[in-house]
Amino acid sequence: MKKKVLGLLLAATMSIGMLAGCGGSGSADTSASTDTAATTEEAAPAADTSSEEAAPAAAASGEGKTYALVTKSAGNAFMELLGQGFKEAVEASGGTAIIKDPASATADAQISEISSLISQGVDSILVAANDENALQAVLQEASDAGIKILTVDSDVAANSRAVFVNQASTELIGQTLLDACYDIAGGEGQYAILSATSQATNQNAWIEAMKAAAEADSKYANLELVEVAYGDDEPQKSTDQTQALLEKYPDLKVICAPTTVGIAAAAKVLQDSGSSVKLTGLGLPSEMVEYIGEDDAHSCPYMYLWNMIDLGNLAGYTSVALVNGDLTGAVGDTYEAGSMGTFEVVDVNGATQVILGNPFKFDASNVQEWADKGM
Numbered sequence: 249m250k251k252k253v254l255g256l257l258l259a260a261t262m263s264i265g266m267l268a269g270c271g272g273s274g275s276a277d278t279s280a281s282t283d284t285a286a287t288t289e290e291a292a293p294a295a296d297t298s299s300e301e302a303a304p305a306a307a308a309s310g311e312g313k314t315y316a317l318v319t320k321s322a323g324n325a326f327m328e329l330l331g332q333g334f335k336e337a338v339e340a341s342g343g344t345a346i347i348k349d350p351a352s353a354t355a356d357a358q359i360s361e362i363s364s365l366i367s368q369g370v371d372s373i374l375v376a377a378n379d380e381n382a383l384q385a386v387l388q389e390a391s392d393a394g395i396k397i398l399t400v401d402s403d404v405a406a407n408s409r410a411v412f413v414n415q416a417s418t419e420l421i422g423q424t425l426l427d428a429c430y431d432i433a434g435g436e437g438q439y440a441i442l443s444a445t446s447q448a449t450n451q452n453a454w455i456e457a458m459k460a461a462a463e464a465d466s467k468y469a470n471l472e473l474v475e476v477a478y479g480d481d482e483p484q485k486s487t488d489q490t491q492a493l494l495e496k497y498p499d500l501k502v503i504c505a506p507t508t509v510g511i512a513a514a515a516k517v518l519q520d521s522g523s524s525v526k527l528t529g530l531g532l533p534s535e536m537v538e539y540i541g542e543d544d545a546h547s548c549p550y551m552y553l554w555n556m557i558d559l560g561n562l563a564g565y566t567s568v569a570l571v572n573g574d575l576t577g578a579v580g581d582t583y584e585a586g587s588m589g590t591f592e593v594v595d596v597n598g599a600t601q602v603i604l605g606n607p608f609k610f611d612a613s614n615v616q617e618w619a620d621k622g623m
């Protein structure tokens with residue numbers, strides 16, 4: 249793959265661990281808590297300084313332009329970090345960032361935010377989509393008005409946007425989560441998934457990837473997925489759904505929550521009740537630090553995520569490149585993402601993507617450090 253990550257910072261960000269081998273068939277950082285610990289020390293400063301370093305080079309490219317981000321919903325710390333990284337990159341490029349947080353994680357709530365951005369005449373709209381297809385008409389309207397459209401975190405149908413800024417390969421996230429369930433369950437027994445909304449493009453794609461990986465290898469034959477429950481990225485609903493799973497499946501061994509909102513809610517339920525059911529999934533260190541540990545006192549042995557500030561940065565620089573014409577979204581296009589270096593558009597099953605890196609493992613050895621850095 250490309251030489252995506254720039255020599256300079258290669259060693260410096262958490263994305264290091266993430267970017268190595270990115271975009272493809274490589275394995276996640278599933279084994280390396282030592283690697284993880286080693287990279288983390290240097291990672292935060294890089295994330296913090298990236299926009300400063302990028303500013304001189306990119307300073308004029310976004311001047312006079314307005315770049316919008318529509319998150320999945322308000323009150324989600326993951327989305328707030330994404331917004332922070334996005335704003336940093338846009339401002340380092342001389343542009344103005346507008347961030348809209350819909351009241352709920354629904355397509356309707358996003359449609360009304362996108363409509364108002366069309367009226368404002370922004371230059372680009374970046375969406376973390378709550379639905380793969382339901383935004384199509386409003387995105388077409390935006391596109392007809394000359395606004396560049398791209399997605400981050402959660403995609404729409406490929407014909408509705410120029411490019412998708414993906415945090416990590418969907419297949420690799422699915423494989424990584426399945427392997428975590430397999431490992432934590434001891435290779436056999438029941439597990440359940442606590443997802444976000446039933447329409448969320450990203451969670452649905454990760455769950456499909458988990459199922460496909462399970463089908464593809466007989467080693468998973470004794471691992472049984474009993475249910476996919478939906479907490480809608482609402483803390484209370486996620487709590488209720490966790491409790492329901494515990495009641496319904498007395499033999500449950502593991503819950504996998506591929507959502508930061510769901511995993512935090514489930515972690516509390518399991519730990520407070522002293523349940524023997526264990527948890528893994530995708531979580532923010534700052535929200536999970538008290539629940540992570542290998543012993544009985546902790547509900548989550550380990551989990552994964554990526555550097556949210558880096559994801560926001562990449563999405564911001566991608567927005568700027570799209571608006572100023574450095575990027576069309578075609579496969580093979582390359583462009584500069586500030587101090588993160590050169591990225592390239594790749595084809596994944598017929599849809600264009602830019603991939604940040606690999607999922608990154610958080611366990612007892614590094615979660616506190618990352619929580620302290622505000623991640």
Ligand code: RAM
Binds near residue numbers: 326481508
């Ligand atoms: C939640 C959201 C987001 C997802 C993360 C892992 O914050 O559902 O879309 O990527 O979890």
